[in-house]
Amino acid sequence: MILLQSQSRFLLQTLLNRVQNLEKAVELDYHWVEFNDVSTKNPNVLLLSVSLPTPPPEAVFMGGLPGGAIEAIKAAYGVVVHILDPPRDGFNLTLKLNLAKLPPDEEHRYALLVKIASVREVVLGAPLRVVLKHLASRTVVPDVDRVLALVHRPKESFFLVSQPDKVTVVFPMRFKDSVDTAFATSFLQEFVEARRAAGLNNAPPCLWSPTPPLELNEASAEALSANAGFVSFVIFPRHVEGKKLDRTVWNLSTFHAYVSYHVKCSEGFMHTRMRRRVESLIQALDRAKPGGEEKKKSPNSRSFKRLSLSEARANSIS
Numbered sequence: 001m002i003l004l005q006s007q008s009r010f011l012l013q014t015l016l017n018r019v020q021n022l023e024k025a026v027e028l029d030y031h032w033v034e035f036n037d038v039s040t041k042n043p044n045v046l047l048l049s050v051s052l053p054t055p056p057p058e059a060v061f062m063g064g065l066p067g068g069a070i071e072a073i074k075a076a077y078g079v080v081v082h083i084l085d086p087p088r089d090g091f092n093l094t095l096k097l098n099l100a101k102l103p104p105d106e107e108h109r110y111a112l113l114v115k116i117a118s119v120r121e122v123v124l125g126a127p128l129r130v131v132l133k134h135l136a137s138r139t140v141v142p143d144v145d146r147v148l149a150l151v152h153r154p155k156e157s158f159f160l161v162s163q164p165d166k167v168t169v170v171f172p173m174r175f176k177d178s179v180d181t182a183f184a185t186s187f188l189q190e191f192v193e194a195r196r197a198a199g200l201n202n203a204p205p206c207l208w209s210p211t212p213p214l215e216l217n218e219a220s221a222e223a224l225s226a227n228a229g230f231v232s233f234v235i236f237p238r239h240v241e242g243k244k245l246d247r248t249v250w251n252l253s254t255f256h257a258y259v260s261y262h263v264k265c266s267e268g269f270m271h272t273r274m275r276r277r278v279e280s281l282i283q284a285l286d287r288a289k290p291g292g293e294e295k296k297k298s299p300n301s302r303s304f305k306r307l308s309l310s311e312a313r314a315n316s317i318s
Contacts, residue, residue: 012117172226
């Protein structure tokens with residue numbers, strides 16, 4: 001199975017091109033789906049505007065951003081990035097990137113550019129990162145509800161149930177297309193079964209259920225509307241130790257996208273197999289058709305005509 005990368009390839013390529021051509025004062029104004037807008041007039045300054053998914057009622061944004069996003073941005077980017085307040089119209093966040101303050105070392109500069117291209121992980125994953133950091137120290141976040149809803153898709157959320165020794169992450173799986181729903185349900189059930197393999201003993205426990213788990217009894221019925229069931233992961237302190245934290249945050253933040261990607265790949269694979277099967281059947285039918293043209297007679301070939309009884313007598317007399 002393929003794991004999605006945290007950085008936006010388009011944004012990373014844009015940053016690399018800009019850094020490699022700082023002497024060329026070329027004005028940029030890019031718009032794309034994932035992050036919406038990048039523009040610059042000063043060759044050393046680049047504005048990155050981010051539009052986040054619309055949060056559902058159970059997920060609360062503070063100042064248009066998830067909790068802890070400002071602190072996460074400052075910790076990740078340092079003096080290279082400045083947060084503009086207010087952001088540009090139509091966006092949740094606008095960052096001012098000073099490319100002149102990038103590290104002179106090429107390896108560190110590239111690593112920071114990759115981190116900037118992963119701004120979605122930094123912003124949307126900020127509250128999840130805070131909860132998992134407390135889990136690493138076996139504590140819970142103070143002044144936060146036991147069941148916390150975090151946005152990951154437009155008007156859709158997943159849930160965290162925090163305890164000092166573990167955090168349960170619950171995903172209500174929703175799909176618009178009935179075919180996607182059927183594929184996803186089968187995929188998730190196989191996903192849970194694969195977790196029981198001997199080589200995955202250290203992976204987080206995974207459960208699938210057609211009904212909401214008991215931990216979400218306090219959530220609203222609208223928030224728990226799911227047509228492909230509920231997937232639960234139990235995260236323990238060993239899963240967020242050291243460098244594992246970043247990987248765990250990203251994998252959980254993009255789990256629905258991960259499932260959707262493989263559902264679409266499965267559909268494409270089945271469609272390809274079906275087309276090949278139809279083509280092979282058509283070829284078999286073509287081979288079974290009788291020839292429309294009469295075979296040409298060779299010089300040495302003979303043909304026979306079946307005569308009637310009267311014709312045979314006439315030939316014998318003659």
